[in-house]
Amino acid sequence: MALWRLPLLLLCLLGLTLAGCSPAGDDDSAPGDDDDSVADDDDSADDDDTGSNDDDSASGDDDDSAPGDDDDSASGDDDDSASGDDDDSAPGDDDDDSAAGDDDDSAAPGCFLSTPASFVSVAKGQCGMTPSGPSFCYWPLDFDTATFTWSYSDVVELGSYSCSGALVSASGASGNSYSGSWDAAAGLLAWEGQDYRLISPSARPDFYLDDVNPSSSSVGDPVSPRDYLQKVSGWYFGHAT
Known part of the structure; x- marks a missing residue:
C-alpha cells in the first residue's frame, strides 16, 4: 500500500467511528438542552430526560417524578404527587391528588333562592281557634338575605338559614332546626313535611x-x-x- 493512501484511510475510519457514536432518537432539530440520557426526544422544548417518553409538546417542565403524563394543557403545575389525572379543566388550584377520586375544581353550587322570597303552604293547617272550633289557614314562609320567618299553627318562628344549591338549613330563635329542599321541576319547596309554593311577596x-x-x-x-x-x-x- 502506498504511504500517501494511509492518511485517507485513517480519516475514513475516524468518520465511521463518529457516526456509530451518535445518540439514537435525537435529531436536535429544535432549540433546547438535552443530555441524551433517554432516547426518543424530539427537543421541541426543554427536557432533562429524567423520565421516559416526554414529548414536551407544550410549554412547561415535565419532571415525571411519578407515573402519569403531564400534558400542560392549561396553566398551573401538575406535580404528579399521587396517581390520577390532573386535567386543569377548570380555573383554580390544581388537584394535588391527596385523596382518592377526581377533583374537577368545580365551584360550590349557588342557592336557588333569590331573596326576598315568599312561600305559602299548598295545604291549609290549623292556625287558631274560633267560637265554633279550630281555624285553618295557609302557612307563610319568608326568606330574606340571611334570615327567615315561618308562621305555623299559632307560632311565629324567626331565625337564620344557610343555602347551598337546592338545600336550605335553618336554625330558629327557639333552638329548633329546620330544613327544606327545592324541587325545580314541580316548583315546590318541601319544608318540614309540607309543600310550599313560591309567590310574589306583594301577593301575600x-x-x-x-x-x-x-x-x-x-x-x-x-x-x-x-x-x-x-x-x-x-x-x-x-x-x-
Whole structure:
C-alpha cells in the first residue's frame, strides 16, 4: 500500500467511528438542552430526560417524578404527587391528588333562592281557634338575605338559614332546626313535611287567616289580622263586614 493512501484511510475510519457514536432518537432539530440520557426526544422544548417518553409538546417542565403524563394543557403545575389525572379543566388550584377520586375544581353550587322570597303552604293547617272550633289557614314562609320567618299553627318562628344549591338549613330563635329542599321541576319547596309554593311577596296578606263570618262576602278566604278581627266581631254582633 502506498504511504500517501494511509492518511485517507485513517480519516475514513475516524468518520465511521463518529457516526456509530451518535445518540439514537435525537435529531436536535429544535432549540433546547438535552443530555441524551433517554432516547426518543424530539427537543421541541426543554427536557432533562429524567423520565421516559416526554414529548414536551407544550410549554412547561415535565419532571415525571411519578407515573402519569403531564400534558400542560392549561396553566398551573401538575406535580404528579399521587396517581390520577390532573386535567386543569377548570380555573383554580390544581388537584394535588391527596385523596382518592377526581377533583374537577368545580365551584360550590349557588342557592336557588333569590331573596326576598315568599312561600305559602299548598295545604291549609290549623292556625287558631274560633267560637265554633279550630281555624285553618295557609302557612307563610319568608326568606330574606340571611334570615327567615315561618308562621305555623299559632307560632311565629324567626331565625337564620344557610343555602347551598337546592338545600336550605335553618336554625330558629327557639333552638329548633329546620330544613327544606327545592324541587325545580314541580316548583315546590318541601319544608318540614309540607309543600310550599313560591309567590310574589306583594301577593301575600300580612297573615293568612280564614274569614269565618258566614255573612261576609269573603267567607273562607284568607284575610289579614285586622280584617279577621273585624269580620269575627261582625259575626258576633250579627252584621256583615
